[in-house]
Amino acid sequence: MELGKLLERLEYSCEAGDMDVLVGAVRYDTREIETGDLFVCIKGNRADSHDLIGEIVSRGAKVIVAERTVRVPAGITVIQVSDSRYALALISASYFDYPAEKMKLIGVTGTKGKTTVAYMLREMLKKAGYKTGLMGTIVTAVGDEEQAAGNTTPESYLIQELLAQMVEAGCQYVVMEVSSQGLKLQRTAGIVFDIGIFTNLGPDHIGPAEHKDFAEYAQCKSRLFRQCLVGVMNGDDEYLDLILQGHTCEVVTYGMGLKNAYTASDLMLYQEDGVPGIQFQVSGRLEARMQVDIPGKFSVYNAMAAIAACAQLGLPADVMGSALRTVKVKGRVEVVPGPWDFTVLIDYAHNAMSLESLLTTLREYKPHRLVCLFGCGGNRSKLRRYEMGEMSGKLSDFTVITSDNPRYEKPEEIIADIRTGMEKTDGAYIEIPDRREAIAWALRHGQKGDILILAGKGHEDYQEICGVKYPMDERVIIREMIQQKK
Template identity: 55%
Template structure:
C-alpha cells in the first residue's frame, strides 16, 4: 500500500531521516501499520503514540534499525546517523492513527450503519437493546462495548469500553467481512478525548445522561472537561439522539453539527414516554409504557424503573431512524437481556434476586431508589469495593446502601493487593453514618448464600458490583468467579 493512500485525509509533512529532505509519499510502500514497537518489522509504518506511562517516540531509532519504511511523529526524534526512514510529522499522532487505520482497513465504517453511544450511565444496556431491535428487523449487527465485542457468532472479551482506533477499525473490517450491515458501539469520554473514534462519521450519535465521573489524574481534569469530551460525538455524527430531560443537554450540544432529536418524559422531547405502569411479579420486575411524538407504540420492558424507560426510548428512536416498525421493535424490547445489568436470576417464587454492575455510589443510589418504587418487603443490598482504589468510594457506597437498603451484606469484590477485611471496614465506616442494618461476610459465595437463605416473601435482593465480570482479582491473579455459577452451586447444595 502506498503511504499517500494512508495519509490522504490528514495534514502532514514527510521528510527523509535526519536530512530533512522532502519525500513524495507516493513513492513509499507500506507493508503494515503498527503502534507497538514489539511488532515493528521491515516495511512497517510505526506510529509513535504517547501514553500515560510510555512514549512511542522513544522507539523511533529502533524502528529505523528494524528497517521500518516510515514513522509517524508529533515531535523531534532521535534516529541513527544516515537513516533514510520516512518521517511523517503530524500535529497529533493519536488523531493521525485513527485516519491511517481507517484507510489501512479500507474505510469499513463507510460500509456499515454506525451508531455510537456516549453518557455516564446506560451505554451498555442501550447498545444491547439497539442490537436486539435491529437484529429482530433482519439486520446483522456488530457490537463494541464494555463487556465484549460481537462479530457474527464470535464474542471477544473487551479490554476497553472503546478500543484504540486501530483495533476499532480492524473490528469493523471483520464485521463487514462477516456480513454485518450495522455496528452499535459504546463511545467513552476517554475514547473521544484520545481520538479513538476519529476517521469516520457516525450515522447516529447518542447521549444518555451525564453526572460527575472519571475525573482524576489519568482521566479528566474536571466535570467541564468530561462534559466537553462527551460533546465531541455531536460534531462527528449525522443525527444526534439525546436525552432531552438531562439538565446538561444544551452543554452537550454546544457547537454541534448534527440533526438533533430528543427523547424523555418532558413535553418538549420529540419522543416521550407516557402512561407508565410498573410490573412486579416474583422474580420479575419491569415497566409498561406508551410512546408519543414521532412514533406511537406500546412497549414492555423486563427491567425496572425510569432509567430502563430512558434506555428503551433511546433504542426505539434509533430503531425508528433505521426504518424499524413498532411490530419489530416491541418484541425485541420485551425479550432484551444484558448480562450483569439488572439481570434477574430466578431462585424462588417468594423473592426477587438480581445481579447488577453498580460499582460506585451514584450507580448504587440510582439502582436502589428505582427498586424502592416497587415497594419491596425488604430491599437487601450485597456489595463490596475494589482494592487499590479510592477509599472515598467505599465510604460513599456504604452510606448509600445504609440509607436506601433495609439490609446490607458487606462482602469482598476485587481486593487486588489489599486485604478484603480492610476494604470491608472502610465500607462499614460509611454504613455507620446511617441507621441501616448490616452484616459483614468476607467470602462472596457465603455472603450470597446468606442472602438467599434469609430471603423473605416480597424481598428484592441485589448483588451489586460484579455484574458481567466472571473473575475475582486477588494479589495480581484473576480467579474464575461467576455469580450465576455461585448461585447455582448454592441452590444445588440446598437440594
Template identity: 45%
Template sequence: MSIRIKELISGVEYRVIQGTIETVVMEIAYDSRKTRSGSMFVCIKGYQTDGHDYIEEAVRRGAVAIVVQQSNDWKKDRLPEQITVISVLDTRIALAEIAAAFYCYPAKEMQIIGVTGTKGKTTTTYMIREGLRQAGHKTGLIGTIEVNADGAETGSFQTEIHTTPESLELQQYLRIMADAGCDSVVMEVSSQALKMHRVEGIQFTATVFTNLGEDHIGPEEHADMQEYLECKRKLFLQTEFAAGNQNDALLEEVWAQTICRKVRYMVRDGECDGQNTQMADYVAEQIEHINLQGELGISCNVSGNASGRLTLSMPGQYNISNGLAAMAVLKEMGVLDAVIFETLRTVQVPGRMEQIKLPILTGYRILVDYAHNVMSLKNSLKTLRSYQPKRIVVIFGCGGNRSKSRRMAMGQTAGKYADQVIVTTDNPRYEDPEAIMKEIEIGLLKTDVYYTMIADRKEAVYYAIEHAQTGDMILIAGKGHENYQEIRGIRYPMDDKELVRECMQMLL
C-alpha cells in the first residue's frame, strides 16, 4: 500500500521541518526495529524508551519520513535533506490519526462498542460479542484474551501485550475485520489505552463503564486516582450511547461533563440498601446461587428496560452486573430479549472463574481465574464463599514491575477471605520472584490465615491438590487464560489448566 504524507496527516495539526509532504509512504512504524524502506517513523515516548532516540536507526533502515514531537530537542542536521520531517504537538495522537488514514478509516464502516472499567471488561465484551453473533451480526473482538474476527484468518492476529493494542495495530485489526465483512466490533478499552491515545479519533456506537477501583495506581500506570478517573472519562466523550454501573459510587463523576445518551444498571441486594434504584434502567434482584451437578452458576430477576429471569452458567454476583451491562448494549443494538437471555445463559469466558473438569470424582473443585488485583481477588473469593465450601484455598502471586503496595494489599485480601493461602510466582518479569513473594507475605502477616510459600507454580498447584479435602474449593488466581510465564523478557509456556491436569496425573 502507498499513500502520500499529505493524505496521512490531513487530520493532524503539523509543521514541515524539512522535505515535502508529497513524499509517498509505504507503511507506518513506531518501533525503529520494524522500520523498512519507504516507512514513516513516528517517534512516541514510552515509560522505558523514547522513539526520538532512534531516529537515525529508522533512517538507516529506510524511513523516508519522520514524525517528531514539537517539544522534543533533536538534531535535525544529522538527517539527509530528502527525509521529510513533520513536527506535531503530540506524536501519540498523530500516530492514531495517521494509522486511521493509512488503513482508510475502518472504524467508520462498523459499529464499535467499547467496554472500560477496573474489572469485568473481558467478560462483558464476550457477552456482548456472543449476543450480537446470535442476533446475526458478524462481529470482531479485541481484548485481553484474543483478537478475533468472524470470517477473517485469525492467524493474521498476534497476541498483544496490551489489553487494547497500540493505535497502529488497532487500526490494522479494524481494517481486517471490516474487509472480512464484520459490521460490529466489541473491544476492551483500558485506561492506559485512553491515556496513551490508542483509540483517539474512533467514534464509538456504544460504551460501558463497569466499575473503578484503586488497582492501577503506581509506576508505569496512573499517578493517582484522579488521573485514572479522568482517563476513563475520555471514552464517554467519544460515544453516542453509554451504559454505566450505578452500584459504583464513582459513576456520576466518570460521566461528568459528558453529553452522550446514558442508561444505568444495578444489582439490588442487602449490600446496596439505601442506594437510589429509581434511576436504574436495568435492575437485578432476588439473587440465587446455583450449585447443580458440579456446576456453579447464579440467577436473578431483571426488571426495567428488560424483564425476565437471568441465569448465568458462571458464578459471581459481579457477573450479574456484567450481564446487565451486556443486556443494556444489546438492547440498544436492537437484539431481542429472548436472544439476550439465552445468550447470557450459555456464554463462557476462558480463564474467568472457569471450573476445571477433573478426570476423577474428587469431592473438591478447582477453578482458574484471572483475578490479578485486589478488587478482582476479593470478589472472586467472596463469590466462592457464597457457595458455602468447606474451605477456600487460593494460589496466587503478583506480577513484577508493578506497584509494590499492591502486593501487600493482595496478601492481606487473600488472608482475609480465604482459609488457606499458597503464595507462588505469577509473571515476575525483571524482578526477583522471591522478593515479590516476601512483599505479599507482609500483607498475609496482618491476618491469621494459614499460608505456604512455594515459588514454583506447578509445585504450588501440586501441593494444593495433594492436601485437598472433600468440600474444598481451590482457586488458582492471577493468570486465567494466559499460557505463559514471563521471566526476564522471555515468555515460557505455562497454562494453569494444564498444570492442574499434569498434577492430577501425577497423583493418580
C-alpha cells in the first residue's frame, strides 16, 4: 500500500527517507515485523518502542512513525507525528479502507451499565432484522460468531481489523463499548459514531495505571461526544454537564425526570420462577409499556439508554419490547438455575458503588435473607476493600468473605482488609478463603426465599494467582456441585 495513502488524514512531517514507498503491513508490535512493513512506535506503561529502533530496523521495517526524534540508517523513512497512538488509529483506518464509514456505529460509555446496554442494543437490532457486530467486555461478535474479548476497547489497529471483518460479513450495525482508557489512548480516534451513549459516571478506574484523578476520568469519557452525531445521555446523572463540556453532537436525554426526551415511570417489580424483573412505562418521544427480566432501577436506566438510541434509529416499540424480554447478559445479575428454593445470582459488581446499587436493588424484592459472597482483587486499592466490606455489612443479612483474583497478594491479607470495613457494621459474616469452598458452603446453607449473590467475578471464567489464570467459572462450579448431589 502507498505510504501517502496511509497518511492521507494525518498531520505529519517526513524527517528522513523517501515518501515514495510501498508498505507491506502496519505493525505496532516488534515481534510481528516483516520486511517492508510500517512500524508505529508507541510509549506504553512498561516499554517504549522508540528505544528499540535498532531491533525494529533489523527485523525489516522500512517506515517508522514516531512522536519523538529517532536515529535510523540510510534508506529508512521516518514520519514524525505529535501523537503516535492517534497516528496508529488513523493509519489503521486507512489500511483497512475505513470500515467504520460503511456501517452505522453505536458507542456506549459510562462507569456502569456499558455491557448490559450493549447487549440490549445488539438484541434489539437483531430482532429488527439487522446483522450486528459487537465489541465489548465479554465477547467480540461478528454477526452470530462470538469469541472471548480481551480489552473492553481493543487497540485501534484491532478495532479497525474487526470492523473490516464485520463489513466483509455483511454487518449493518456495530455496537461498541467505549472505555475511558480506550478514549484516553486514542483507540477510537478517527471514528465517527452515529450514536454515542452515556450511562452514568462515578469514581472508578482512578490510579497510576489508569486515570490520575476523577477530572481526567470524566474528561476522557466526554471525548466520545466530540466524535458522535447524536449523544443519547442519562439526563438524571449528576455529572451530565461535566460529560457534555465541549460536546459537538445533538443531545437527546433519557431518564426518570420529566425533562427528558424519553422518560420512564410507573416502575413495578415482579418475580417469576425465581427470576426478578421490572416493568415500566416509557413516555415522551415514545409511548410504550416495557418489561425486562433483570432486576432493579438500574436495569430501567440501562433499558432506557437502549430504547432511546434505537428509537432515534426508527426501531418499532414492539421490537424493542420483545428484545428486552429475551436479552441475557453473562455475569450481570445472571440467574443460575438449580434444585433449591432460593435464588442464586452471579454479578460482576467489584467496587462499592456497584455493590451498593446491586444490594439495594435486590433488597427491594424482600428476600427472606440477602446473602452476599464476594472477595476483592489483589494488587488493587485497599480502600476498595474497606468500602466493599462496609457496604456488604450494612446491606446484606449475611456475608461470605472469600477470594477474587488475589494476583500477587495472599488471600488472607486481602480478606483482613475486607474485614476492617465489615467490622464497622453489625453485619454477620464468615471467612472462607477458597472461593469454590465458599460457594459450596453458601449453597448448603441457603434458606427458602433467600437471594444469594455471588459478586465480583461475573463473566470471568478464571482466577488469577501469581500471574497464572486458573480455570474458574462459577456456573461450572455450581453445575458440578449439583451433579455431585445427585
